[in-house]
Amino acid sequence: MKPRDDKKIQQVYKATLKLVKLKGLAGVTMGEIAKEADIATGTLYIYFKNKTELINSLFTSCRNASAAVYFKNYDTSIPFKKGLKTIWLNLLNYRIKKFDEALFVDQCYHSPFITETTREMTKKLFTPLFSLMEAGKKQRLVKNEDTILLLTFMAGSINETVKHTHYAGRKLSKETIEQMFQMCWDGLKR
Amino acid sequence: MKPRDDKKIQQVYKATLKLVKLKGLAGVTMGEIAKEADIATGTLYIYFKNKTELINSLFTSCRNASAAVYFKNYDTSIPFKKGLKTIWLNLLNYRIKKFDEALFVDQCYHSPFITETTREMTKKLFTPLFSLMEAGKKQRLVKNEDTILLLTFMAGSINETVKHTHYAGRKLSKETIEQMFQMCWDGLKR
DNA sequence: AAAATTAATGAATAAATATTCATTTAAAAG
DNA sequence: CTTTTAAATGAATATTTATTCATTAATTTT
Numbered sequence: 001m002k003p004r005d006d007k008k009i010q011q012v013y014k015a016t017l018k019l020v021k022l023k024g025l026a027g028v029t030m031g032e033i034a035k036e037a038d039i040a041t042g043t044l045y046i047y048f049k050n051k052t053e054l055i056n057s058l059f060t061s062c063r064n065a066s067a068a069v070y071f072k073n074y075d076t077s078i079p080f081k082k083g084l085k086t087i088w089l090n091l092l093n094y095r096i097k098k099f100d101e102a103l104f105v106d107q108c109y110h111s112p113f114i115t116e117t118t119r120e121m122t123k124k125l126f127t128p129l130f131s132l133m134e135a136g137k138k139q140r141l142v143k144n145e146d147t148i149l150l151l152t153f154m155a156g157s158i159n160e161t162v163k164h165t166h167y168a169g170r171k172l173s174k175e176t177i178e179q180m181f182q183m184c185w186d187g188l189k190r
Numbered sequence: 191m192k193p194r195d196d197k198k199i200q201q202v203y204k205a206t207l208k209l210v211k212l213k214g215l216a217g218v219t220m221g222e223i224a225k226e227a228d229i230a231t232g233t234l235y236i237y238f239k240n241k242t243e244l245i246n247s248l249f250t251s252c253r254n255a256s257a258a259v260y261f262k263n264y265d266t267s268i269p270f271k272k273g274l275k276t277i278w279l280n281l282l283n284y285r286i287k288k289f290d291e292a293l294f295v296d297q298c299y300h301s302p303f304i305t306e307t308t309r310e311m312t313k314k315l316f317t318p319l320f321s322l323m324e325a326g327k328k329q330r331l332v333k334n335e336d337t338i339l340l341l342t343f344m345a346g347s348i349n350e351t352v353k354h355t356h357y358a359g360r361k362l363s364k365e366t367i368e369q370m371f372q373m374c375w376d377g378l379k380r
Numbered sequence: 381a382a383a384a385t386t387a388a389t390g391a392a393t394a395a396a397t398a399t400t401c402a403t404t405t406a407a408a409a410g
Numbered sequence: 411c412t413t414t415t416a417a418a419t420g421a422a423t424a425t426t427t428a429t430t431c432a433t434t435a436a437t438t439t440t
Binding site: 020021023024025026027103107110111112113143145146148149150152153155156157158159160161163164168176179180182183184186187188189 | 210211213214215216217293297300301302303333335336338339340342343345346347348349350351353354358366369370372373374376377378379
């Protein structure tokens with residue numbers, strides 16, 4: 001029995017992300033993915049039942065990877081503001097370093113590929129973020145508003161800024177990043 | 191000579207927006223657009239050379255419509271903070287009321303349809319926003335940071351919040367909107 | 381070393397989608 | 411009212427894209 005080549009799935013993922021970044025989810029074909037991944041089109045169908053499954057699988061992979069990263073260097077014993085900054089930085093760095101993944105995930109949200117089940121599963125990944133912000137509210141450090149509102153406020157500015165600097169072909173300096181966090185904090189704090 | 195039916199283009203636009211919201215840009219076909227717009231597929235090709243042109247045309251239409259709305263009720267004589275709030279509200283209300291347009295525009299940005307020319311043209315529409323924020327900086331009312339950074343901070347939180355509430359099937363109450371602006375302002379102000 | 385098993389291939393096929401065009405319909409001009 | 415002109419239609423065609431499958435190539439097992 002010939003074993004499967006474990007690298008292939010990663011190659012396919014990488015190729016798909018590259019193409020989606022380049023042409024958008026709407027413009028990506030199985031043929032192109034195969035070509036970019038240096039395998040035959042037929043081989044794609046050994047690893048994935050069909051296109052929908054390929055996209056869903058990559059989507060889930062990206063979502064899990066991101067959730068894992070968000071809480072790096074964080075534990076609940078850290079003082080709130082410092083903990084928030086840690087996670088804020090993790091979020092920012094993820095969006096910068098894995099821009100293509102973040103973009104892919106965004107695109108998938110409004111596509112015919114992602115199934116309702118896949119969509120539901122991703123929600124659960126973000127409950128820890130939720131708890132963090134609730135803690136800040138309890139300590140009266142952040143505004144006493146709907147937690148979701150606070151989180152979207154935080155995430156929104158990160159996403160938009162990363163997107164913009166990416167397309168402008170710039171880098172965010174350490175200084176700028178500090179300024180960004182200051183703005184976020186000033187917006188959240190009581 | 192039979193004249194063109196002026197309503198048809200609007201019908202096609204409306205149909206396209208509806209379908210894109212429902213299935214994403216990736217999943218929309220000319221046949222479906224025609225059906226949804228209650229015209230024959232062939233008729234589409236009287237009004238638009240091809241699919242790319244249809245999408246680009248709608249994209250431009252949406253962009254112009256949005257730019258027109260942003261500066262409603264605003265003139266440069268209004269005190270900065272009040273002027274900013276006016277525009278902030280315009281932005282928010284546009285994203286809420288024309289959610290499908292905003293979504294379509296977002297999706298288009300990463301698609302094979304939008305041409306570089308179309309992309310360039312949209313940039314110009316937002317110079318007034320730029321000037322506004324510069325004015326706030328000069329008056330030392332907002333932080334002395336890169337104007338783009340301030341603008342993306344502002345726009346990002348709006349976009350993300352509207353997206354989230356839309357998918358959660360909620361409405362933003364007057365009170366919540368006030369809270370949102372307060373957060374935005376606290377983030378921006380010196 | 382031969383047999384068995386499954387991965388890998390890519391041309392062939394199926395399916396979906398964009399686009400065309402011969403025909404019909406409706407409005408305007410004469 | 412007739413003729414002219416262009417819109418409108420939707421079935422037919424062209425094109426693109428997903429998927430299959432007969433064949434070949436690698437491994438492992440015996």
